[in-house]
Structures are given as C-alpha cells and as structure tokens.
Amino acid sequence: MRFLMKYRAVISLILCTSLLAGCWDREEINDIAFVIGIAVDKEGKDYRSSLQIALPGQSGASGSEGGGGGTSGDKPWFILSNTARTLRGTSLEGQKSLSRRIYYAHRRTILIGEALAREGVAPMLDLFTRYPLNRLSALPVVTRGEAHKVIDTDAPIEKFPSEMVRELCFLNTRNPRSLKTFIDSILDEGVDPFLPIASVSDNVPQDWKGAVTNIKLDGLAIFKKDKLVGMMDKAPADALILAMGEANEPEVMIKAPRGEGDLFIKLNENNSSLHPKIVNGKVSVTIRLYAKGVIVDNESDYGDRREKEILNLNEAVHRKIKEDIEEGVELVQHKFKADILGIGRSIHRQLPKEWDKIKDRWEFLYPEVQVTVEPHVIIENVGIVNKPIGVVEEDIIHD
Secondary structure: HHHHHHHHHHHHHHHHOOOOOOOOOOOOOOHHEEEEEEEEEEEEEEEEEEEEEEEEOOOOOOOOOOOOOOOOOOEEEEEEEEEEEEEHHHHHHHHHHOOOEEEEOOOOOOEEEEEEEEOOOHHHHHHHHHHOOOOOOEEEEEEEHHHHHOOOOOOOOOOOOOHHHHHHHHHOOOOOOOOOHHHHHOOOOOOEEEEEEEEEEEOOOOOOOOOEEEEEEEEEEEEEEEEEEEEEHHHHHHHHHOOOOOOOEEEEEEEEEOOOOEEEEEEEEEEEEEEEEOOOOEEEEEEEEEEEEEEEEEEOOOOOOHHHHHHHHHHHHHHHHHHHHHHHHHHHHHHHOOOOOOOOOOHHHHHHHHHHHHHHHHHHHHHOOOOEEEEEEEEEEEOOOOOOOOOOHHHHHHO
16 A cells, blocks of 8 residues: 555656746857946937947956956957937847847946937836836936947946946945836926936046046936936035935035134935925925034144034034035026925925925926025044144144
C-alpha cells in the first residue's frame, strides 16, 4: 500500500512537469540594448530622440575615458539619435539600425530640450506613461538649449551622463520631481509644475590641458500646464525650494551683523507649511519655515560665541531667508504667473468651500495674493571653534 502511494506521487509529479512552460520567452543580455537615459528635442516639426545605451562589455572600473569607460579606454555607452514626425517614430527608426531590442525599463532620467518644453510636453508624456516598460519614477529634467548636447557630455565622475543628472537631482532636493509627480502637478488643481534645469559646463577653464565637459543644475523650469513659460536662475530657485521644505541641507550666506565679512549657515533640518486665509475676498498666505542650522564658515571679524551674538546671527539669517524667498515669490507671481508653491492647492485642502468660490478665477487672483514669509531658524552651535580662526582677540568685534 505504501509503495502504491509513492508510485502515485511520482506519477503526479511527472504529470505536473508537463504543465511547466520553462524558459520559452527568455531573452539573453546580448540580445537587449539597455537604455540608461533619453534626451528629447524638437527640430522644426520633427522630434529628435537621443538614446544613451549601455555597453556592458565596456563597463570596466579602470582605464576609463569620457563617460567613465572600460579597460579599452572607450566610453561604456553610445548615443543612438534619430528624427521622425512623432516621438514613437524615432524609436522605430532607431530600432532599424540596432541589432538588439531597445529596452527602456532601466531608463531613470528624461532630458527635455528647451524648445520642446516651450511647445508642450503632453504628447511626449502619453508615450512615456502608456508603455509598461517606462518607469514613472524616472526623473524628467529640462535642459538649456538642446537636450542631446547635455546627454552627450563627458561627465567623467559617473559612468553615464544621464546617471550624473539623476545624482545631481538627489543632491539638490530631498524628493526630486519624478515623472509621476510632474504629471500629477499638471493635472492637479491649484498648483503649477516645475522641473530642474540642467546645462553643460566646463570642469576647468577651456584653455587648460585635459578640459572636459560636465553637467550642472542651475535653476528651475517653470510650467503652465504642460508648457514651459520661463526659466528661473539658481539663486531665487534655491530659495523657493527652501520655501517648499524640499531643500537638501542648503547653506545660507549672510553679512556679519557688525564688522566686515560673511558667514555661512548650514540648515541641517528644514521644513515648511502654507497657511492660507481669505478675508472679504482678499487672499493671503503665510509661509512658515522651520530650520536648525550650524555655522560652517566665519570669514568675518565678527565674534560668534556670546549669547547676544548668536541671537544677532539668528536675526540676520531670518532677514536673509525672508528676502530671498520674497524675491523668488515675486518672480513666480508677477513674471511667470505660475503657482509652483501650490498656494491654490493649500486653499483647496484647507479651505475647500472657499476654493470652490474662487477656483475659476484663480489665474487672475493669484498674482494679487499677499504672501508673508515667517522663517524660524535656530543656530544650534557654532562649530568646533568659538571665534573666527586666524583673527586675534583684539581684532574681533563683539556686541
């Protein structure tokens, strides 16, 4: 009886194996072209897509040139660039000249050329979200000028220029704008989208031997719905990112309260909140910023070890942050007329009944909104030393 049960179990297992599909749909790595990043431009009526495709065989750790390449000294990537009347058409054209199947699941950055962004990115977004292999966690970035020039830089510190763009986004903001976040802000009420700006830079002066091109983030691209309406320089852009509570350990430079020179305060912790109010049809909002800082550099002759001096430094930091944020708010309110801070969204969430009354007129009301900035910064310590190093006590100015 026991033998019969074992016999039946063995027969059952053999029959079950006939139902297994095996690896009938497997694909070898050598048959796939891994797209690491993409740059999309508009040239007249045509789209240009430039795919940055990884070359696994060139991805050694030493002997690199250009993009951090392999042992042969070649780059570990190459650019496949094509034009077509549609963005999907550029991919089909590219596949004709590639012996491996284009595979998009590893793409983590999307560079959008300035001309395309100004025309509107809605048609492009449909392709990037409809196809299952596209990641909604990919980071879209607008470039100054043509995007294919940025993705084809040397960027020697990373293996791929597109990966350097991604790392820069995480260094500058705590929660970089993903494709999903960008689309949500296009469709959401009371907020306008924005994206970081990337551009080509030189790592050393051009006349130096061995100069190569690099990538930097230098501002914010401001959108109204899906169209780029303007580009904000880095200084006011950083202030607005701080006002959103998204800054990643920013540093604030202030003038010494007395004497000459500057001090740098690093904000290790920061967060913010919006508090809207509507009185007699007049909309106002208060931006409350909370942060903790530490003095990382004192290039002045001002003392910083006494209680009154720390309080004066706190007040100087408050003034500087308030001025910087107000400058940024002035730009987005009156020059770009775009609500990237989400003031309308804060009204929608906190005062839903009032929002229903004004949402149809928000585009006209927004530039007239009175914005008040209330920074609350605490300098927790002054670093390792208690006075400006290299300055004798007789020359230090105290309060």
